[in-house]
Amino acid sequence: MENANTSSQLEEPMQQGEDSVSEVLVHNLSRRLEALEHSVRYLEDNMMTRLSAMEERVEANSASGMAVNDECKLMFLDLKTKRNYRFIIFKIDERIQQVTVEKLGQPEETYDDFTASLPADECRYAVFDFDFVTDENCQKSKIFFISWAPDTSRVRSKMLYASSKDRFKRELDGIQVELQATDPSEMSIDIVKARAL
Template sequence: MANAASGIAVHDECKLKFLELKAKRTYRFIVFKIEEKQKQKQVIVEKVGEPAESYDDFAASLPADECRYAVYDFDFVTAENCQKSRIFFIAWSPDSSRVRSKMIYASSKDRFKRELDGIQVELQATDPTEMGLDVIRSRAS
């Protein structure tokens, strides 16, 4: 099922991995990439992070000069001392990435996000400071 706006399909593995993260907490994060080389452009899973991996591991897995979508399962403790978690959707679009790539990612984002049922917080980031741990913490609560 391609997106009319950008012609991008979503590979089934994206939804399966997301469900595993959401329901079973099998992963800490998932990085998604739009595969542009094939005839049918589609969003694929580029990398998954093990539950023990840190936020720094996640941030390091995003390329410095290419767009990506990512999902991060953030655990935190509330002021009332309750253990909680929030699933973040991050649209990573660094300033140094190609304009065409930014346009493809921007036009496909909403449809791709709809495929992942259970996203709680969305962030748009063009450099690492816009998705730092302090930003994640403040948006989680």
């Protein structure tokens, strides 16, 4: 009988010890699970924030940066390296959401020919290869980027050209001078000469 009592007395503390170890393990696992859930929530929130920021950037780029037709880059490269053209006029084609080449000016054409090619009431981008003689009597040339936004053009068109300009300019490596004009007087030959020197 004593052996049975001793045995049950020994089992009680062992069982209590096992129970407390189990409780500690359950408690530790519970805390780790809570920490893990917190980490997962943090990661989800962080990912959602980043995803939202990426979506905003994509929307901003699509809203403010028209795609650039490859012909624009190729023709600009010809103007810059081979001097096959005096000027190029670019137009945003809203139908296909791209900047496209509208007109190529031949090497013998003048600055007056170029300005006459710009529409009086529509926005355009243009590049012009301007030849000039320095004060030291050296023959030089500079490539001008001209953002043409006449006062008479549509407000939506002005906004579209203004918001797409920087992205488009980045595609044309080699521009040396930039002009913005809303009126022919703001891009007169005298202004161009002064900016070139």
